[in-house]
Amino acid sequence: MSIIVLGTVALDTVKTPYGKRNGMLGGSAVHFSMSARMFTEVHLVAIVGKDFPAKHVEFLKRKGIILDSLIRSQGKTFQWSGEYRGDLNCALTRKTELGVLLEFCPRVEPGQSNIKNVFLANVDPDLQMKFLECLRRPRLVGLDSMNYWISNKRKSLLKLFKRVDIFVANDREARDLSGENNLVRAAKALRKLGPGMVLIKKGEHGVLFYCDKFIFSLPAYPVDTVIDPTGAGDTFAGGFMGYLSNQKRLDEKSIKNAVAFGTIAASFNIEAFGTEKTAGLSLGALRSRLAGFKKMVVF
């Protein structure tokens, strides 16, 4: 079954110890799509400006991403500029130019309102709610957010929590939002806020999944040359949600596999700048690395 993702399409400028890229294609919805497209049909909902290169639109189309609800506006495309130093776990944001994001009012085409799987990538929670209300009866809704909204739109976020199935957060966000330092406690506290499933991403340390029935924990796939971690979290979410979108049952087995596929997708993402690696990725390559990974974690 298809999935629809609300998020950002951005022009990213990224500097890491391995080089620099200026204004490359990025954004949460793009990274999510590059990963989820390997499992299912992906509909992307976002906004770009008139400066957005036609080649990026062509590229996304070529990758099979449905762009019916990609708004093209008169302003400037959202731009993010960041740098990673020795510790590639944490980006130093150099510049954020919201541009057309400030006027973003997401909409879906009539045919899209029946899509059953939804991912609300990180944008203003009020927009996420508005978008969610455009959809008729989703069966699986995932939500991502960021510290900025946790601090500045906590109420909206908490309202949204009652409406989603899965909350995906990084460890710092999970701690801030729950007020718990211990991640198991943080996951339990977040679950109490609404979402039946909580996924805490820990960057190079892997991921912790929590629901009432079971806990699942995986280390990251060991990558020895991390080129650019931008978008790793969205790539993870794309693999996770993409895999689940295609599963009849959302049970322990399918959820564990989804976490594993998300982990592997993210491990490819960080091996190159932007979408340079994930753009050429196939399900076969994912499966092959997954088999090796299994050996590294199973005892």
Added chain:
Amino acid sequence: MSIIVLGTVALDTVKTPYGKRNGMLGGSAVHFSMSARMFTEVHLVAIVGKDFPAKHVEFLKRKGIILDSLIRSQGKTFQWSGEYRGDLNCALTRKTELGVLLEFCPRVEPGQSNIKNVFLANVDPDLQMKFLECLRRPRLVGLDSMNYWISNKRKSLLKLFKRVDIFVANDREARDLSGENNLVRAAKALRKLGPGMVLIKKGEHGVLFYCDKFIFSLPAYPVDTVIDPTGAGDTFAGGFMGYLSNQKRLDEKSIKNAVAFGTIAASFNIEAFGTEKTAGLSLGALRSRLAGFKKMVVF
């Protein structure tokens, strides 16, 4: 087969958000022994002062630890005082009184020099080397150290590296010693210094094992109430080395199981102050939690 551990026996004063203990039994050799004893006979080599309570000696004996090479000296027992705040991953050291450690010259009884399994817990690398030279033909030698020695006795430590099979380090030490931020690269660099096996402990994030033939990675067992993490690393090493001491073959299977047992032993250690939990622990309890853990990481 037996194992012999060189390390410290200490009187620890520890404060955490869950309470405080004054002058409780601690030290690397003690935590290691409490864990390794579940798998094999443990010989402890350390020094204590005349202030060391007889009840602690009785306790260790009752737990089956062989104390033939525990030196009782006239000075004061090594004391460590530390505090853990919100983030229980990192201790703030309040006071360290080396006491009798300053005059420590480890020795083994004649019968002990044939022991085949050895763990050199964190003490001065010159003492570790001296001790290692007392042993005839060990088949498996594990080594732990700390940042202080990495900075101040690097040469001695590097010499020791040529003589050991397994180097156990926490993530910060591995990064400092190798000069590599990426932990897979750090492990590879440490392996090149001598030890065929490298184990990087990441606290709440689990552990990464590296050798030429395979990589193995496990998350930590999820504990939602961490009372006192003191000694978790030594407890891990005790489970890991203790399990391997009893295995005929040091192959992929036994090493993975050893890492898993170390992980589980450490998870019990942090659930109470000092040795309060590990002292009463049995192999049955370890096995039972291990079975649950397996479900949390296998997909």
